[in-house]
Amino acid sequence: MLGNWFKTTILMAGIVVLFGAVGAALGGAGGMLIALLFAAAMNVYAYWFSDGMVLKMYNAQEVDEQSAPKFYRIVRELAHNAGLPMPRVYIIDEAQPNAFATGRDPEHAAVAATTGIINMLSERELRGVMAHELAHVRHRDTLISTISATIAGAISSIAQFGLLFSGGDRERGVHPAVTILIMILAPIAAMLIQMAISRSREFEADRGGAKISGDPQALAAALKKIHNYAHQIPMDTAQQHPETAQMMIVNPLSAEGIQGLFSTHPATEERVARLMALAQGIA
Template identity: 85%
Template sequence: MLENWFKTTILMAGIVVLFGAIGATLGGGQGMLIALLLAGGMNIYAYWFSDQAVLKMYNAREVDENSAPQFYRMVRELAQNAQLPMPKVYLIDEPQPNAFATGRDPEHAAVAATTGIMNILTERELRGVMAHELAHVKHRDTLISTISATIAGAISSIAQFGLLFSGGQRDRNVHPLVAILIMVLAPIAAMLIQMAISRAREFEADKGGAQISNDPTALAAALKKIHDYAHRIPMDTAEQHPETAQMMIINPLSAGGIKGLFSTHPNTEERIARLMAMAR
């Protein structure tokens, strides 16, 4: 828990420094001040509202025991196994099988699954997946995951903010190469931040999920199925907002282009091998 709070603090502080530096480069003292205010406001928004922003982005609809009784009861049983408060439960109308967890702490957590995953997995496999997501909640990964997704999207657009601002500064002479360099490197920096956050925690969530469900082979089978289907069925929202990909249990993005160079998830075969070793 302390480690994740430390990472979150470092991430937020780093964003303030990055925004300030770019603001100063492109807009001088006034640009730095505006960028610092923007970074501070974004950090506050990310902490309190980023989970709802991501759920809204995916048009997730909340379900309960009346609208999705079997699924809701499954999550409730797993949450009890994990000694967690009951999270809110959401469904996303997407054919690609995938799932994620969000929320700033276990008391304000939510888990979401696509309709595709409900159709493709067996009940045992789905239990394994939702146990994995609840392990993220228990490990308090969801705060830094959701904040990094929100901030990464903002980093990707910071160069446009800087260029617009610098365009109005007649007394500043920003070299075009500097502006282009920032525009290229900012999104890459965002992806590198998410890579550093995501890979190790997925192994830990697999291990925790296997313990919560007491069925590592079911989670292993689910990962294989999701991996196979996810690379054949596109998820348009994830493609439009690649910064949210690191929240999913399996990378939802197509492998083409620069996105394929920055995988936010560890190798699926290695994850399966570790789960099978637990089963043995």
């Protein structure tokens, strides 16, 4: 656990340092402040209202103990195990097996699962998946994602508007060629760090979910099933809004080319291997 949190801390520090370096090189203090305020305003809005926007985007339908007794009961029991308030529970009418959590804090959380994942998995496996999502809620990963997105967005803003602030490059001792290079590479570097943070949080949610459910093997089995089917069954909403892909338990995008450094999710094989190792430690 400490390893993943330490990695997240280092990555967060890295993106802050990158922001400072890019801001100083391209915009100076003024440009850096403008970009940060602009990005922060957008992400504060997203932090407070993104849960409703995403749920509406996926046409998620809220359910209760009467409309979805089995699924609702699973979430309720796991939330109790995790010491969390009962989140709102949603079902998305999509064939692709997937699930996500959203909400700015545990008191305003929501979890959602597709009909595909509910129909495909056994109850034991579904418990593993929803425990993973509740681990995201307990770890406040939405907050971490918002902070990293704010800084990454500010870096991109500085790069995009770099020419507006580049009049003083000579005075600051920055060559125009260096400015152009920074404008190209900085957003890529910020994106890579942001994705690495996302992958680190997925590992930690796997670990936390295994502890909440008490069954790492169930989550491992679920991940293998989801991975095998998710890329064969398209999810149109995710394709139209790829920025939501990082929320899902498995990458919902059908494109196979974005792998490794450019993936918001760790390799499923590595996730499964870590869960099985954890299961041996628990047994």
